[in-house]
Amino acid sequence: MSTESNNVLGPKIQSISDEEQREIFRIIDEQQIRRIKDEDEAAIKTLKEKVIPTPVEIRNIINGRTITSRTELIVHHSFWREKKLREGLDALFSTVHTAFVDVCRHEAALTSFSLGRKGFHEHVQHTVANPFQKDVMAYCAASIGVIDTVRRIASRRPDLSDKIDELVQGIFANDLTAFIKDLRNNLAHGSVIVPGWTIQSDGLKTTGAMTFEAKDILRLGDWSAASKRFIRDAADGQISIGQTFTLHHKMIQDFSKGMDDLFARHVTASEKDYYDIQDAHRRAASGMWANVIVSQLAVGKDPYDYLHIMFKPQEVREILRLPRHSKQQVDFIISLKTIETECDDNLRNRIYALFQVSKDDEG
DSSP: OHHHHHHHHHHHHHHSOHHHHHHHHHHHHHHHHHHHHHHHHHHHHHHHTTOSSOOHHHHHHHHTSOHHHHHHHHTTSTTHHHHHHHHHHHHHHHHHHHHHHHHHHHHHHHHHHTTTOTTHHHHHIIIIIHHHHHHHHHHHHHHHHHHHHHHHHHHHOTTTHHHHHHHHHHHHOSHHHHHHHHHHHHHHTTOOOOOEEEEEEOSSOEEEEEEEEHHHHHHSSOOOHHHHHHHHTOGGGEEEHHHHHHHHHHHHHHHHHHHHHHHHHOOOHHHHHHHHHHHHHHHHHHHHHHHHHHHHHTTTOOGGGGHHHHSOHHHHHHHHTSOTTOHHHHHHHHHHHTTTSOOOHHHHHHHHHHTTOOHHHHO
């Protein structure tokens, strides 16, 4: 029967010219492109309507696309913008911390350079003072950016708006924060306030600090009443930048923890749905990769020789505490990866075979 079909179809295939074949493939390709476009438009329409949970058929469309096409679809999910704002907030927290560490490092360098280095004044200007000014600006800009970004998040989260405002007021409603904000504004708008430095020694210990002269900065730039109070309260008329930033950085850390706590305790249906889609895609991709690895190990290799590559040391110890080649052990191995890898029955059975789990044990 097969031979007869080939004899019948053969002449027909041969009778189609190359140009006709190209036309057939072009039509098929156009239909495929049109189908994908229609599906994408349907997915975008549903996502814009904020249908939660996202229907299964729409999830399948999103997760069936290439990386670039997935991105063009997932940006329409109702949680995507909030997610990007929260990523930006994390980046700002990181920038604040990095700038603070650099400010502390510059002050430590100032102390080190003061200990017997020739040409101290010329050297410290280039090596410490100039980079210090850059990091002061970075710290002020990022720390105020934190508050601005949080307010944008609050505008998208009416359920958290009051709680976020309470957190902001509880931590940042003070003269120190007003000074940091005004310092940022003055530095950014031309009122460049150049810090000086002081070196103190009691004969046993030498310390250096970068400072602002209170009377000088009051003469330059615009300062709110709260900022002026902070400046005028400076001991000996000098504002130690390191000490000032240390106090403010503690506020930033408390605020970061507070925001993390709010997000963790108030997960929206939209957020859960977004990560359901993303995690399903990640686990499916990881499952395909796991199949590749199992195929490679199945070619005459002992899987126990590769446990240290796939698992953390404490996980390997737990695995090896269970009977070798047992279903119990292999199920435990699979359970360690289920958060990140989709393991269907086919993959599970292949892993059983890889670890030589007996058929009786499988049952």
